[in-house]
Amino acid sequence: MNRDAHVILTLFASSSRLQRKRAYLTIASIAWGTVAILLLLAFGEGLKRQMDKNRRSTGENLAVMWPGETSKVWRGLPPGRPVRPRIDDLEFIQSRMPELKAVIGEVTSWRTALTYGRKTVNGRVTGTNFEYGEARKHYPMAGGRWLSPEDEQQRRRVIFLGDDMAKDIFGAENPIGKTLLVNNSPYTVIGVMQHNTQMGMYGGPDANQANIPLSTARAQFGRDRLSVLVIETKRPDEMLPALKHLNEVLGPKFGYDPTDDRAFGTWNMVKSQKTMGNITLGIELFLGIVGALTLLIGGVGVANIMYAVVKERTREIGVKMALGAKRRWIIVPFVLEGLVYTFIGGFLGISIATVLVSLTAFIPLEGNKVLSFLGRPTLSPQIGIATSTILGIIGLLAGYFPARRAASVDPAATLRYE
Numbered sequence: 001m002n003r004d005a006h007v008i009l010t011l012f013a014s015s016s017r018l019q020r021k022r023a024y025l026t027i028a029s030i031a032w033g034t035v036a037i038l039l040l041l042a043f044g045e046g047l048k049r050q051m052d053k054n055r056r057s058t059g060e061n062l063a064v065m066w067p068g069e070t071s072k073v074w075r076g077l078p079p080g081r082p083v084r085p086r087i088d089d090l091e092f093i094q095s096r097m098p099e100l101k102a103v104i105g106e107v108t109s110w111r112t113a114l115t116y117g118r119k120t121v122n123g124r125v126t127g128t129n130f131e132y133g134e135a136r137k138h139y140p141m142a143g144g145r146w147l148s149p150e151d152e153q154q155r156r157r158v159i160f161l162g163d164d165m166a167k168d169i170f171g172a173e174n175p176i177g178k179t180l181l182v183n184n185s186p187y188t189v190i191g192v193m194q195h196n197t198q199m200g201m202y203g204g205p206d207a208n209q210a211n212i213p214l215s216t217a218r219a220q221f222g223r224d225r226l227s228v229l230v231i232e233t234k235r236p237d238e239m240l241p242a243l244k245h246l247n248e249v250l251g252p253k254f255g256y257d258p259t260d261d262r263a264f265g266t267w268n269m270v271k272s273q274k275t276m277g278n279i280t281l282g283i284e285l286f287l288g289i290v291g292a293l294t295l296l297i298g299g300v301g302v303a304n305i306m307y308a309v310v311k312e313r314t315r316e317i318g319v320k321m322a323l324g325a326k327r328r329w330i331i332v333p334f335v336l337e338g339l340v341y342t343f344i345g346g347f348l349g350i351s352i353a354t355v356l357v358s359l360t361a362f363i364p365l366e367g368n369k370v371l372s373f374l375g376r377p378t379l380s381p382q383i384g385i386a387t388s389t390i391l392g393i394i395g396l397l398a399g400y401f402p403a404r405r406a407a408s409v410d411p412a413a414t415l416r417y418e
Helices: 003-018 020-055 089-096 149-153 163-170 214-221 236-254 269-312 314-322 327-362 369-374 381-407
Strands: 062-067 102-116 119-128 158-161 179-182 185-192 209-213 228-232 264-268
Touching (some): 020 269, 062 269, 089 102, 102 214, 119 214, 209 214, 236 264, 236 269, 264 269
Parallel strands (some): 158 185
Antiparallel strands (some): 062 228, 102 119, 102 179, 102 228, 158 209
């Protein structure tokens, strides 16, 4: 260690011993600011991840289409004509649009009587394809399964229940394998949906519906018209061209102008999910800015304390400079003081915030409506790196500017300073 470094460290150590109480208060203020910013960012990160999960819970790369009425004249036909696709049209669409990942139909029966023992509830029963389960993320709980292609081909009387509907009908009893009457027709319960918090839905929450094979629904309810048509693309950027192509395919078949946006009411989930993603990013940025300002306020506090130290030690600094102290002997100890206080406070703040966030892991999500919607606070590596960088900059600036002021003191003027 050279002579300058030894002198600088000696001056820093003596200053720290003399200003111990002030050092503790400075470290505490930085630790509090660090805890505040990390908790804000952790809640923001948890909210972003949960909202992203929730908005994808209805499905990804999907468009939901409801039969409507024409609003344009087409080949001499007047507007106001109903467009009513049928179950057999699903195969027609798939054969002409092989680029689609899936073409799904839904036939919904509202207020259907579902009976188990002496318990009867009126619920929503939807007949659909086996591809529906994967596309709409209807994943079964352990011990159960979703509808299979064989169920549809053989018109099996099997039923898949939403988790809320299963609780309503069966209570705490395991419904898998039980026989359930649907409008007095026996069905075997093959699965119960895993709990799913939805931010987007149509027709009601998936947890409050039951699903049966589409072919079975046609035989059970005597209906051939689709309540809803759903298409799934392989990538998000394929959705808009797919919707345009779909109307070009169905327009001549049902007699409507392919540019008529009233023929089908369409919910483009890709578009809505992109919008929700931008909203989530905006929330996260807002929380980050608030947290950064909180740390900045802590940095201003450190700078004020360092300026106060310079003011109190003006005579001492002047005497040192008069005796031949080099400029860096004055500046570097102050910079070190600011950096050390900031990093010790930052380390304590990061440790406290990590402990607090870790404690939330013991809070169960199931049954907790707040955490299931807002998400569990999460500290990511990016948050730690960003916070450490901000702390480093604050510590450097908080020590440098007061140190520069100290080094610019006129030794002769300090002797008259009170």
